[in-house]
Amino acid sequence: MRRFAVAASLFCGVLFAAGKYPDIVGKPAPELLSAKWLNVPKHKQKKMSLKALRGRVVILVFLREGSEACDKAGPRLATIPERFRGKPLTFIIVTRDREGEIKRYLKRHKLTSVP
Numbered sequence: 482m483r484r485f486a487v488a489a490s491l492f493c494g495v496l497f498a499a500g501k502y503p504d505i506v507g508k509p510a511p512e513l514l515s516a517k518w519l520n521v522p523k524h525k526q527k528k529m530s531l532k533a534l535r536g537r538v539v540i541l542v543f544l545r546e547g548s549e550a551c552d553k554a555g556p557r558l559a560t561i562p563e564r565f566r567g568k569p570l571t572f573i574i575v576t577r578d579r580e581g582e583i584k585r586y587l588k589r590h591k592l593t594s595v596p
Contacts, residue, residue: 509531510531512530512531513529513530513531513573515529517580519574519580519583519584534571536569537568537569537570537571538565538568538569538570538571539570539571539572539573540558540561540570540571540572540573541573541575542554542558542572542573542574542575543574543575543576544574544575544576544578544583544586545576545577545578546576546578546582546583546585546586551586555586555589555590555592556590558572558590558592559590559591559592
């Protein structure tokens with residue numbers, strides 16, 4: 482029952498958001514803007530774009546260090562590279578946390594393969 486309630490809430494939220502921004506629904510996504518890219522060589526950082534990710538499996542993760550839900554998700558995130566073995570995979574982590582906090586999170590959950 483709880484899963485249904487969560488799924489229904491998410492579905493309603495998506496419907497509400499789509500109605501609020503009808504001018505962007507169905508349009509190409511805007512380019513990625515980042516204050517900092519982790520695990521991307523400096524010479525490739527300016528080339529990071531949606532176009533560069535075309536054909537890759539992209540996992541978008543919204544993360545906040547110290548969040549109980551994010552801590553529970555860590556072990557599950559660690560299984561994703563194995564599930565997509567042989568396919569080009571990119572994780573994009575969206576966060577407001579400091580770089581050191583994110584690196585600790587990745588290390589604590591053994592997410593060494595997160596690019």
